[in-house]
Amino acid sequence: IVDYQIRKTIINSKRRFNYDEVQKIIETGEGEFAEDILQLDKLAKILRRKRMKEGSFDFNTLEVKFKLDDTGRPLEAYIKTMKDSNMLVEEFMLLANKIVAQHIALPKRGEAKPFVYRVHDFPDQEKLSEFVRFVKSLGYQVSPNLIKKSSEFQKLLDQVKGKEEEPLINELAIRSMAKAFYSPHNIGHYGLGFRYYTHFTSPIRRYSDLLVHRLLFKYIEKPGLPGYTLAELEEICEHISACERTAMEAERYSVKLKQVELLSNRLGDEFHAIISGVVHFGIFVKITDILAEGLIRLRDLDDDFYIYDERKYAIIGKRTKKMYRLGDKVSVKLVRVNEERLELDFLIVE
The missing domain is CATH 2.40.50.140 (Nucleic acid-binding proteins)
Incomplete structure (x- = not known):
């Protein structure tokens, strides 16, 4: 990053792509805005390599999708695959979130202001030791530094890529980790390997995004606007973290529901x-x-x-x-x- 600006602006899209269209351009090198998309893909891959080198985890969590009939009953299920087009968007979203968090936490002038961070604590040592013991029992090589060094953890995840036990090991690894949550007190994001991180990126789809947009607007463009006290942000962060957990449980329940419906005929x-x-x-x-x-x-x-x-x-x-x-x-x-x-x-x- 050479420089950046944070401004309240309007995005005028020259073309609205879906992931499949962009993936086709990445694979063939042909199509509308191919030069721009290929350049973005190249940059995203450089950013990803850099992120992994600096200690970010690549949990390849598999996502189940369903094809439904007109009544909502599932006709088939399939596992969604993450392609270069998905990872392109993800990489720039992560970068934007990181820059915005750094901008507020490390101001050029004055003190850091009240803000909403997305944080992820270090894993529980006992849970992680138990996870390591299980992975060793499957015959995988595990570095003795795995518990202390996130880069060693990523080496283990790379070993299981493409194996049948990959979803299980990824799931157990995630369970051994602390849960990410929202907080006005920044402790960094262990899983991403970021010292500063938030949830900011548009389109706004979470309350945390909206909060961050409001705070940025106040701090950068309208200093006189009423803001939030630290106590208010603590209460809001606790609430939205709880709502996120409820939403995740609802999502898991909906997937289980469709899986059971699909298998009821089998x-x-x-x-x-x-x-x-x-x-x-x-x-x-x-x-x-x-x-x-x-x-x-x-x-x-x-x-x-x-x-x-x-x-x-x-x-x-x-x-x-x-x-x-x-x-x-x-x-x-x-x-x-x-x-x-x-x-x-x-x-x-x-």
Whole structure:
């Protein structure tokens, strides 16, 4: 970054693209504004490499999308893939958020003013140690510095890219992390490796975006406008962080709902799955192509008496010593669907 300006302006779009159109231009080098788009793509990749080198994580969290009929029932499910066009927009959004946060936190004159930051604390050491123990049990090489150095954590994520267990390991890695939230007290963003970060980028779609726009307008263009006290921002940040958690739960619920609806017509079908959880009453499995999760109950495993071993993330047959462990790949058959309770029950197919 050589220089920047922050101004209240109007964007006049010369052309409105969707991601697929831009992706086609990136791949073929041809189309409207191809020169500009290719230049942006080149810059985005440089920014991304720099960000990763400086300690940012690349969690490739898979997202399930559905094709619905006219009544809203799912016809099929598929996993959305992140392409260069998606990452191009993401990289410049991250950059804008970072610059705006730095601008307020590190003013050229005077003291830092009350502001809304997007923050992410260091992970809980115990949770992270447990995660490392599990990944080692799958046979992956883990640096002893992983807990202290985010760059070593990224090396591990690179190892699992493209593997069947990638979604599981990414999910468990995220669970081992602290949750990001909004705060007027800046502690940095561990996951992105940024010292200063906020949620500012237009179009405004979150209340935090609106707050940041208001604060910027006051500080940069209309100093006389009434602002927010630190106490007010603390209360608002606590509220919008709680609302975000509620929204995420609602989103997870909606995906689960459509997965169960889709599978309600597939009783008796067999699927390839990965063991995503082990508990004292059974094992959770996740279908690898649509990421639907269900349960294999211990009482339905009639070939042996299985005992839960928490240290090994496994259940082990008392007589045969057969082991089903977190991360194992299995073939399963769908035997029960409860749409009301959003529950899927499977059996293991030998």
